[in-house]
Structures are given as structure tokens and as C-alpha cells.
Amino acid sequence: MAEELKIGVVSCSGEDCLGGTISRLATRKMLDEVRPDQTVTICLPLYIAGGQEERMFAKEYPTIAVDGCSKACAKRATEKYSGKVNSVVFVSDIIGDELAEGPALSTRNLTAEHAAMVEKVAAVVTQQFDEILSKNVK
Amino acid sequence: MSEDTFMGVPRNTIDWKPTIDYEKCNYCMECFDFCPHKVFKKQEDDPIKLIVENPLNCVVFCRACSKTCGLDALEFPNKVEVTKKIKETRSGVASGE
């Protein structure tokens, strides 16, 4: 195991549409359950408001952007402030544009269907994750 | 895994660990949940449901778990005495006693 390799998973902030909410939850799932030892989450607005930590990390380590919609905020913000992202996962591609563009969701109103969407997205992120890992292991 | 030495003396010569007062403890497990060093161990099937399993993992001078205990059921040794002891051990070690 490449014990030391960490991957940054950057979610969009997700305040404008359901896709964003799912993106956030899938990212948290990576950190909480799927790859807790290797996932580092990055707070998007900290690129502007924070210190060096987030920008430097995203420069030095591989990153996966998880975006709710085609606006691709997480990808664009990371590229603007830091460096290239290794992969982008669009929630809208996975759950469909129509659903993804619905209103942002409070976790208070999370249903089993939503949870299933989170699962699906997390599965795609995991696949990307492991691919990046395998490429980076010598 | 825990530090083998503290302030230059072997950790196992330092008496620093929580003692559970079973008269007071109600097994709320707040201290267990809190301590990241695995000092405590839960014993689900035992009438004594919580023990101090790894006293040497306890960070010397840390009493943070006791602050989670509303019942004051965790006691620690006296800091001044422990420091004195560490200093003695240290001078002993240094002079190659």
C-alpha cells in the first residue's frame, strides 16, 4: 500500500442545486467511510480566504474535483488557485441534468433516493481515486 | 506506539494514569470516546464495563479525559510529586546510577 499518498477530493460548495448537495455528501462519504486514510478534503472558499494550506496541498498532491453541475466550480477554482486536477466527476452526468439542477437540499430532507445518488457518485469517485492511486504507486 | 520516554526518562518509570472510581462511574463512556490513545477499554460482558487497559499510553500530565467526566470519577496522581519523581529518575539516569 502506498501509505503516504493522499488525494484531495474537492467538492463544489453546492448551494444552488441538488447536484451540489449530492457532491458534498459524496465527498464526505469518501472521507468518512470509503477512503478515510487517504482522502483529504479541501474547502473551496479557503482558496481565497484561507492561508497557504489548501492551495499548497492541491499543488503538491493529486486532486479529484466533484462538481454538481456543468459550471464545474470545483475544477475551475482548483485550477485557478492551485494547479491541474487529475480528474473531474460531474454529479449531473451520473444522476441526470434534470435532477441535478433541482433546488439545493437540506440534509434534513434527505431521502433514500438521495442516499442512493450519493452512493452512485461515491462509487465513481472511488474508481477514479483508485486509478490515481495505482498510477502513483511505483 | 506510545512514546517510550518522556522528558528523557523511560515512560514505564512514570506513574501517570487515570484511576476509575467505580463507586462513582456510571459507565457513560464519555472518557472512552474521548481518549484517542486507547488508555481505556470497554468490557461489554463484564460487570465492570470499563477499565484502564493501557496506562502507559496515557500522555504524562494530560488530564483531559477527567474534564469529560461530570461525576468526577477519574483521578490522577499529584503532578508535583510525579514531576519530582521524574527529576529524580532523570538525575539518576544521567549519573549512570
Next chain:
Amino acid sequence: MSEKYAVLPCNGLDKCAGQVAREIAQIVCENTENELICPVFYRVSDARYDKIAKENPLLVIDGCATRCASKLAGEKGLKIFRKMTVTEEAQKRGAPLAVAPLRLGAAELALGAELAAELVKEEAADASVDSGVVYPVPEEYIIHKKDKFIFRVPPEGFYFTENDCWVQPVGNRARIGITDFMQQSLSDIMFVTPPTVGATIDQFDEAGTLESGKAVFELVSPVSGKITAVNTPVLNAPELINENPYEQGWIAEIELTNFAEEQEFLLDAAGYLKVLKKKADEYHAGKKQG
């Protein structure tokens, strides 16, 4: 300063420590201009005490670690200026109240009187004087990186304990505080209980506590001496400690008594860096255990 305090005890009737808290509050109020707040009445009615509580620095006296009085202050949106917890003080004096009877005996009354006297004395000495000592600000920091975390250690002028506390001596005075690593481990600090000005402490004694959403941390004083000042701005703005725990986030100033000898038991930057690296690795390994 002739300002008076508002005194809020827990008044716990079911424990000896609570009875002592009540006793202390009464003695303190008898010997000062301070105003007593009855926690029971305050709980049911804001009107009687709100003005007193909001316009004066608040002294909270809790019996035990359940901290009912602190919690009440929290509910009422009050800032705590000074806090005392009887069981902790009893412990420090090696006279835990564990087995003490509910009714106060001579020993408990004596403890109450002693603690009350301490508070009264402290209040009199409160206007903690600026010592005028200039503490040099580190020009740069040694950086240890771990994933996205960056831990800073000042390269010189500071000494450290293995408990992640530091001391910066200048002449016979020194400032004490917590390290960047501890600041980040605690995350956002919400409450600071400073050590008592005028108190004499031993090396590695407790010198105040810091509380975040994650934990309560005891500052382990790297040196012995007499507390000469506390950094009052951090009491109301604990984020100053998170921003820079070595500069504006210092906790207290102490008059050194035996630094030459105590220094032997402290780490320099290089020594602490080693401890820090190990802790950073362990902290990350430990995270998954939740």
C-alpha cells in the same frame, strides 16, 4: 480598578462541592462590593439579574465538573470573566471532596474560606500590570508539513514541553502558551480559562485551560513562578490563539523563579520538532479509529 463582579455560583445542594461553591460565593460577596446572583431564581426569571450579570465581569463558581453555573451563564449569553471549579481546586490541594459529607464540616469550611480569600485577593490585584517586557516576535518559523497541515515552530527564543506548551523567557519574565500543533489539534478554541494572576505555580502545573468543540486542554506550565499577567484579549477572542499561538495568542506572563534549572527539562525547537513529527504521524493514524 474599583469595578465589581457579578458572582454566579452553582449552589448545588446535592453535593458537598456544590455547598462549598455556595459558601465561597457568600464569603466573596461579603468581603467585596460584588453582587450575588441566585442561579435558581435566575433560571426562571431574567429580569432580576440580567442587568447585573451583563454589566459586570462575571465570576462563575462551579461545584463539580457538571458545571451547571457555567452552563447557565452560557444559556444566558454571558461572557465568563473568571471561573472556579471547586472539585478541581480541592484536587489541586490534595484534598478531594469525594468522600466528604453533604453537610460542610470544618475541613470543607476551611477550604471554602481559603478559595474565597484567593478570589478576593485576586480581585484586588486584578489590574494586571503590563510588565513592559518586550517579547521578540519570531521573524520566521520552522515548518513541518503533513498532508495539507502546516505546523509552525519558532526556531529560537522558545522552549517547549512534550505536552505541546511553550515558554518564551526574557530576563526574569516569560510568556507561556500552546504550540501550533496543539492549536490545530484542538481546532477552534471557544473558551479560555486563564491562570490566576498572583498565583504561584510549580513547573508542569496547570496554568489555565482551553476548550474547543473537541476537547478541554490543560496548559502545562513549562516553568515555575508567579503569574504576573494574563493575555486578556484572548479571553474574548480565543481565535487569536488559533491564528498565531506564539504571538498574539500567548496565554499568560510569569515571573521566573528557577529557569536555569528548569530549562534542562524543556525541549528546544529541534527537540520539539521531533516530538511534533511523531505526534503528527500518530494523530493521523489515530483519526480513523474515531
Next chain:
Amino acid sequence: MLAKSKVKVMACSGMGKVYGLMAREAVLQTVQNLCSEQAETTCLAYIVTGDDAATAKIVDQPCITIDGCPAMCSAKSAAEMGGDIKAKFKVLDVMRLHKGAKPGTATELTEEGWAIVDEIAAKLCAEVAQIQSEGR
């Protein structure tokens, strides 16, 4: 539009701490349920990427920001984009009034966490109402 513009209420939407999630939930509660007629939110991510349309929506508009922690991402970003910030809130300040409360994690809130979210949302709404009534 004829109606006067809605107050922009923005959360930091922090990913790493429970306080960021609380800020987000308080804003959603405000703009979706409590005062959807008077307030709306905008996604901080647009501001971070420098999206022109999002910037145009904020410039000189009344904004309320709610941040999780002292990094103040939302307040700083809104200010940088030229928003007219009428009030800044911080979840941590509210948490100080609930000493010992366990609000949950950055993924999921506890009942206690939700109660505090509602408290914050009420504050946000009161501020929205005041801004609108003063016509500022």
C-alpha cells in the same frame, strides 16, 4: 423585476467542520422556508471561480454572511466581490452560548445541532426583515 431585490444570505459551506454544515443548513432554512420571499442565497463557489454573473448579482447588494469559523470565508469572499455586507454571523459565536453542545459532524447534525441551526436561521431572518424594513 419590480419587487426590491432580495437580501443575499451566504454561507461558507465549509466541508471540513460541523460549523460549515451548520452555516449551510441555517441559510437553506432561511431562504427556502422561513423567508423565501425576502431572501435568496448564492453559491460561494461562483464567487471563488470569479463567475461574472454571480458577481453582478452581489455588487452593491445587501448581503448577510454566515461563517462557520474565524476563517470568515463567506464574509471575505462577499466583500472581495463588492457586496454590501450588512451583517456577519459566525456559527462559533453561537456555539459559545451552548457550552458543551454536541452538534454532530460535518456530514450529519444531531438534534442538538439542528436546534442551534434553527436558532441561527431565526437570527438571519430577523436581520433580513430589518434590512428590508429599513429599505437599506
